[in-house]
Amino acid sequence: xxxxxxxxxxxxxxxxxxxxxxxxxxxxxxxxxxxxxxxxxxxxxxxxxxxxxxxxxxxxxxxxxxxxxxxxxxxxxxxxxxxxxxxxxxxxxxxxxxxxxxxxxxxxxxxxxxxxxxxxxxxxxxxxxxxxxxxxxxxxxxxxxxxxxxxxxxxxxxxxxxxxxxxxxxxxxxxxxxxxxxxxxxxxxxxxxx
Ligand code: HEM
Numbered sequence: 088x089x090x091x092x093x094x095x096x097x098x099x100x101x102x103x104x105x106x107x108x109x110x111x112x113x114x115x116x117x118x119x120x121x122x123x124x125x126x127x128x129x130x131x132x133x134x135x136x137x138x139x140x141x142x143x144x145x146x147x148x149x150x151x152x153x154x155x156x157x158x159x160x161x162x163x164x165x166x167x168x169x170x171x172x173x174x175x176x177x178x179x180x181x182x183x184x185x186x187x188x189x190x191x192x193x194x195x196x197x198x199x200x201x202x203x204x205x206x207x208x209x210x211x212x213x214x215x216x217x218x219x220x221x222x223x224x225x226x227x228x229x230x231x232x233x234x235x236x237x238x239x240x241x242x243x244x245x246x247x248x249x250x251x252x253x254x255x256x257x258x259x260x261x262x263x264x265x266x267x268x269x270x271x272x273x274x275x276x277x278x279x280x281x
Pocket of ligand 1: 094097101115119123128132135168171172175176179189190191192194195196212213215216219258
């Protein structure tokens, strides 16, 4: 629940980049008041680590039993999120502690806006956001057995995945300034070898 809450707020923050990079920075400044303090960060890092360890264990236990598609989606999205979180959180900590950078939108968006780095970073981030929604939709499908307004749990889960795809596209639109590309300040260009 803690990790879902953080990721929800984090993706909302990235989504706000559709109103401009400065809006993204303003929203992050407000959200940091909540999560950027030693207490909240220790809890966040601990739940990320627990999620990774328990997730990989669950994947190894259930991988051979995967039969239907939402179960497979649950396992594969969880596995990708585990790998992504290790790399992503390590990168953020290296950016802060070793490179002494403010890990704001420019840190996240540098790789997306420079060729050939974007060939890696677009699928890397895109799959992460889609895995988050895929994971939620698989859990929803397994746990929920009620139709709402005649919409079956299966359709509700597909709606969640579609919402995820729309949010992913919007985030890339925002983080590239409407596909024009954002200007990355000089201190962040070290991330793209310049
Ligand atoms: C386009 C996609 C994404 C970009 C550009 C991005 C970028 C960033 C940036 C810049 C930070 C540092 C925030 C700060 O210093 O206040 C961060 C932190 C974090 N991100 Fe992402 N992120 C993305 C997607 C995700 C996703 C999908 C997840 C989870 C599945 C995630 C999990 C985290 C976590 C857990 C942290 C906290 C690390 C810490 O403060 O120790 N991110 N991300």
